[in-house]
Amino acid sequence: MKLHLSVDDVICSLMDLCSQAPNSVFDIPFWCLLRDLNEKYGAxxxxxAFENYAESFHVNCIPKQYWAEFADCKFIRFGFHGVFRREKNDFFERQCIGFYSCFPEALRADTIRLHRYEADPSMIGILRRYGVSAILCREDESRxxxxxxxxxxxxxxxxxxxxTVPVKINGISFVKTSLRIELHEKNQLLQELNELISKSSDDAIIAVFTHEKFVSEYSDSIDAVCRLxxxxxxxxxTF
Structure with a gap:
């Protein structure tokens, strides 16, 4: 059984790498928290992440030294989160190409969750070029x-x-997202996670996630998930 832990809508903490020019990516609080959880629990x-912010910042502005540091740390991978607004497929493709051209192949995630859970088969075909083999579907809670x-x-x-057990369709595995951290009080979150673990099969993938804007507020809950x-x-x- 695997626990897939992810953060959606990431862009501000990438922008910080350019605006603050830290000595290390882990001088930025968001990335520092992830490093601390890896050191404590092996998470x-x-x-x-998005490819840009309001077309005024693009991830290709990030100095290569920071991407190299991410690659060296071995506990972070990146996946294209799609486009922020609905556009034609060529717009999706351009942003996808721009996103993956920024960092080394070793950082590519093979499992992704797209913004608004939107993609047609053509978009999924584009993602497959970059090693995507599994896609996460919407969790019940937001419904x-x-x-x-x-x-x-x-x-x-x-x-x-x-x-939670992957279903393969046309060469891509689809998995249901299990829990969205910010929709739960911490004890309730842990109770539901324990119940999922107890009833899931060995080949299950339990996908737990939050959004970048909630990471600081829910850091105790994220820590508790990792500790459990x-x-x-x-x-x-697992990635």
Whole structure:
């Protein structure tokens, strides 16, 4: 059994690398927190980032020394999070190419979650060029807040068949996201995670995530998730 821990909507902490020009990426609080969790619990993180911020900052502005430091640390990988606004596929493709051209192949995540859980087969084909082999679908919790459409190209009934055990369709594995950290009080989060672990099969992937803007506020909850996984003998961290 695997625990996939990720952060969505990442861009500000990448912008900080340019605006603050730190000696190390881990001088930035966001990245420092991830390093501390890795050192304490062996946690690894998948970062789902945008290619730009309001077309005024692009990730290709980040000095190569910082990408090299990310690659050297071995506990962070990056995946393209898609485009912030709905556009034609060529717009998606341009931003995807721009994103992956910035950093070494060793940093590419093979599992991704796209913004708004939106992509058609053509977009998924573009992502496959960059080693993407698994895609995370929407979790149930946000559906209780809003009437969201099914993830990607699925119908509602098709998506209901997607669970924590990967389902392969046209060479891509689809997995249901399990828990969104900021929608839970810490004790409730840990209770639900424990229940998931106890009832999941060995080939399950439990995907837990938050958003960049909530990382500081929910740092105790993220720490608690990592500590719980570290104590369990039957679940390991995975990208």
């Amino acid at each position: 690894v993180f998948t970062i789902y 209780k807040i809003n009437d969201f459409p099914p993830s990607y190209m699925f119908t509602e009934n098709e998506e209901k068949r997607i669970g 996984v570290n104590k369990h003998s039957n679940i390991d961290f």
